[in-house]
Amino acid sequence: xxxxxxxxxxxxxxxxxxxxxxxxxxxxxxxxxxxxxxxxxxxxxxxxxxxxxxxxxxxxxxxxxxxxxxxxxxxxxxxxxxxxxxxxxxxxxxxxxxxxxxxxxxxxxxxxxxxxxxxx
Amino acid sequence: xxxxxxxxxxxxxxxxxxxxxxxxxxxxxxxxxxxxxxxxxxxxxxxxxxxxxxxxxxxxxxxxxxxxxxxxxxxxxxxxxxxxxxxxxxxxxxxxxxxxxxxxxxxxxx
Numbered sequence: 001x002x003x004x005x006x007x008x009x010x011x012x013x014x015x016x017x018x019x020x021x022x023x024x025x026x027x028x029x030x031x032x033x034x035x036x037x038x039x040x041x042x043x044x045x046x047x048x049x050x051x052x053x054x055x056x057x058x059x060x061x062x063x064x065x066x067x068x069x070x071x072x073x074x075x076x077x078x079x080x081x082x083x084x085x086x087x088x089x090x091x092x093x094x095x096x097x098x099x100x101x102x103x104x105x106x107x108x109x110x111x112x113x114x115x116x117x118x119x120x
Numbered sequence: 121x122x123x124x125x126x127x128x129x130x131x132x133x134x135x136x137x138x139x140x141x142x143x144x145x146x147x148x149x150x151x152x153x154x155x156x157x158x159x160x161x162x163x164x165x166x167x168x169x170x171x172x173x174x175x176x177x178x179x180x181x182x183x184x185x186x187x188x189x190x191x192x193x194x195x196x197x198x199x200x201x202x203x204x205x206x207x208x209x210x211x212x213x214x215x216x217x218x219x220x221x222x223x224x225x226x227x228x229x230x
Contacts, residue, residue: 033217042124042208042220056217077215090162092217107215108153111163
């Protein structure tokens with residue numbers, strides 16, 4: 001079975017440009033989350049989508065946007081790139097979003113290989 | 121706001137020695153994850169801890185969770201060079217997907 005896939009693997013952009021990153025979740029998974037990992041730090045949550053709707057948003061500026069398609073794949077868009085946007089962007093897929101009630105099974109996230117974005 | 125703290129952030133170990141990485145978090149949660157990350161790579165899931173007192177072991181690594189103390193530990197036994205990597209803990213707060221610690225960069229030296 002294919003895991004989470006992301007494209008492109010690496011990307012170099014200049015300040016002010018925009019970028020689109022893509023993610024395909026594991027077959028059967030309906031939720032996609034995006035994380036930004038700056039060098040030397042832990043991943044930071046950006047967005048979560050489930051059934052094509054935004055279900056969560058982290059503390060990122062409006063330059064960051066995302067969407068989810070009917071096939072559950074997702075795009076992350078970043079406009080007006082800054083040097084500080086250079087990072088590894090990770091996509092994670094899960095069956096659903098959040099927790100179910102009570103002691104229902106956990107909703108583990110599975111991470112893709114990431115896209116390394118360099119802004120010059 | 122959920123905060124997750126790991127210590128130490130850097131750890132240099134001799135082969136064959138034992139050591140423990142600590143992960144503290146600030147709000148109630150009973151779901152904690154440990155990941156390994158090699159340089160330039162994505163996150164590899166190591167352990168999923170789902171209840172107070174949970175203990176899981178895989179090879180030279182053992183993870184435990186104390187939800188009352190809001191503490192998880194990752195214990196390394198008889199370290200080998202192949203364990204050199206960055207280790208992250210992440211907590212499921214129930215509201216946002218995951219909140220990660222800053223990671224512990226482990227270097228095992230001969």
